[in-house]
Amino acid sequence: MNLRWFVRKGFLFFPASIIGGLISIACLAFCVYLFIDIDSRSHSASDTLINFVFMVLLVAVVYSIIGYFTSDEKTTNK
């Protein structure tokens, strides 16, 4: 099954179809929700940012795993 939801450019996966776009928007929306949630519970700006960066990294890892399996890239030996 060759899905082309994402295209890889460097280390990043960009959406290449509607489903890919929806996944990207969902991830961004989740990050915004996380920021608001963390900001409401934290005591300082650094506390917010440190927590937020960690959670964004977790979301980015999951997003990249989806991108890895759904980007159609030929295996070559070049």
Added chain:
Amino acid sequence: MEEKDFIDKMDRLKKPGFENNPPNNMLKLAIVNSKKSAAMGVWFLAVPLYFLLMVFTKYYFNVNLHVIDIFEDFIASLERSPATKFIAPLFFIGLPIIGIVINSLSIMFFEYDKKQKRINVSIKLKWMNILILLASIGIVLSFMLYLITENLHH
């Protein structure tokens, strides 16, 4: 007569086949794409590297950004439920191990020699993949060592 001889001679010529190819011209295919694996390896290293960076800022530079406390709270909250208990080991050890596997497979080429009954393994020098591979090995070893020493003490 001369033309007939020439045609006969051409008919008798042995056609070249695949078996005459020299071994160095054989097609070797990597199991996974190297650039994609490198991209994935970087993301797999992001979480443990961020954690290690914060550990270094706390213990070597004496800058306490309370990240360790945040991590401890986060991991404790995950370990309370059996459904989310696997997430912390997955992010700190599981994903770097997967990074090691996919980056190794992307630079290694396997070729089975039927005549001599042996498997030839060659490694392509792709420095980005090798760098990520070494970083992943380093992170897995450091976390494993930490787990071993922590369990020896308790």
